[in-house]
Amino acid sequence: MGFNPFNLFLPKRMVGVDIGTSSIKIVEISKWGGGRTLENYGEMKSASFFRDSSSQTGSNLLSAGFISKAMKAILDEARIKTKAAIFSIPDYSTFFVSFDLPPLTEKEVSEAVRFNAPQYVPLPISETTLDWKIISGTPGNKQPMKVLVAAVANQIVQEYQRIAQMAGLQLYALEAEALSIVRALVKDNKMTICLLDIGTQSTTVNIIEHGVLKKSHSLDFSTGGQMTYSIASALDKSYTEAEDIKIKDGLLSSNENIKNTLYLQVDPLLTEVKKIISEYSQYEQKEVQEIYLAGGTANLPGLKEYFAEALDRKVQIPNCFSDFLTAPILEETLAEMSPRFCVAVGVALSGLK
Ligand SMILES: Nc1ncnc2c1ncn2[C@@H]1O[C@H](COP(=O)(O)OP(=O)(O)OP(=O)(O)O)[C@@H](O)[C@H]1O
Ligand SMILES: [Mg+2]
Incomplete structure (x- = not known):
């Protein structure tokens, strides 16, 4: 702004x-x-x-x-x-x-x-x-443009x-x-990337093509805060204790209860990401090649590997x-x-x- x-x-x-x-x-x-x-x-x-x-x-x-x-x-x-x-x-x-605009000069955009x-x-x-940002086309080029x-x-x-x-x-x-x-x-400007920001209270799924943000969806589920809450209630612990438990072993925990509680929180995000990726490929004819994880929850032990397998794509932090x-x-x-x-x-x- x-x-x-x-x-x-x-x-x-x-x-x-x-x-x-x-x-x-x-x-x-x-x-x-x-x-x-x-x-x-x-x-x-x-x-x-x-x-x-x-x-x-x-x-x-x-x-x-x-x-x-x-x-x-x-x-x-x-x-x-x-x-x-x-x-x-x-x-x-x-x-x-995002919406389309007819061919315009820079001033008119x-x-x-x-x-x-x-x-x-x-x-x-x-x-x-x-x-706003022009996400496809160039002003003054006599071609339609798209703006985000x-x-x-x-x-x-x-x-x-x-x-x-x-x-x-x-x-x-x-x-x-x-x-x-x-x-x-x-x-890397060449790839189509799906970037997830998993914070405490919100999770955002972004699609980036050639270094330009094309789509951004803000979700209110599968957040780090909800992961901690669900552990706290499953194990009858305080929020602070549950936070430590979550961060220590995450999805790699040997305790089945902790693991399953976390998967229940993570899976809806996985479903949503699959849907967003598939819609993008359908409407934009572009395949998402890589997944980037950000936000504190990116460091959840086992998350990167789980997403890589479930989405069949390279995942990096x-x-x-x-x-x-x-x-x-x-x-x-x-x-x-x-x-x-x-x-x-x-x-x-x-x-x-
Ligand atoms: N190593 C870790 N493993 C798992 N979760 C972690 C780890 N480190 C931080 N987190 C979680 O990441 C979240 C904090 O991330 P971040 O700082 O990105 O959130 P925020 O920006 O404050 O929240 P929001 O973007 O929703 O406003 C917390 O839920 C915290 O438990
Ligand atoms: Mg944040």
Whole structure:
């Protein structure tokens, strides 16, 4: 959501902020020449909020006051001095739609998106901020085009502006998290990829073709939070205990009860992914070649192998830090962090082009 289009001279350091439902992640990234460095990073888990939340699927965020205080603490602890920041907006707050446009010049596209959006976006357009990307065709080329439009309620945009201000950051832009994650993780431009972001409260299935996000579906099942809940109730444990049990052995647990409880949560996602992949091949005549896993749940022991077998495709957990300049000693830590931090990294990179 580039609501501040006049920041032509972007700084060389940028802060990326991802306010997830289980934690807030912040990264500070610098760019010089062709290199990128992770200068500082921090995370604050807020599982207690999620536990107290009455809704497992709603979009109720933490209060702006709580979030900005937590952010200040992270910035302080991580010694982040840079004020320039870009925030990601969760997929469940963003409405994605794609539609066709006739041949147009670059200037005309933006007007045409605004003109056509009310037909497709179920939000009052006067109270909505639109962001869009051309996903096929080129303006001025005398060929029809297709655009992917992300729509967010102005109220949400204003909420983020308020949070940034209270946290002492200068908000340069907002971006839908599906776009941030693609920037961070998709480096091979040739393939058709299905990228899953399995977080605490939402799971997103994205299709990317030639490096461009084509489809994004946000689901409210098969989430990391629900996996933990179901273990807690199956074994009569607390949420925190169940969280440890889940992370320790996951689908590879020798306890049948744990294993079956987890499969019951994971299988609906598998069914949905199969459906999305098959629809994509039917309507777009393109086969999904690889599956990427992201979000904290990507690290669930056994998940990658289970998906690879069930979907009969290569599955990888891509590392968003793989082309960063880092000390070799940090490599393992960064690879483990990548699924959780890739949204924050991608959104920071959007300001360092
Ligand atoms: N090693 C691991 N194995 C299994 N699950 C894990 C592991 N590490 C983290 N998780 C799970 O990942 C989830 C947190 O992921 P993430 O940080 O991507 O979520 P979030 O961004 O806060 O949530 P959302 O995107 O839904 O708002 C939690 O449910 C946590 O239990
Ligand atoms: Mg997330």
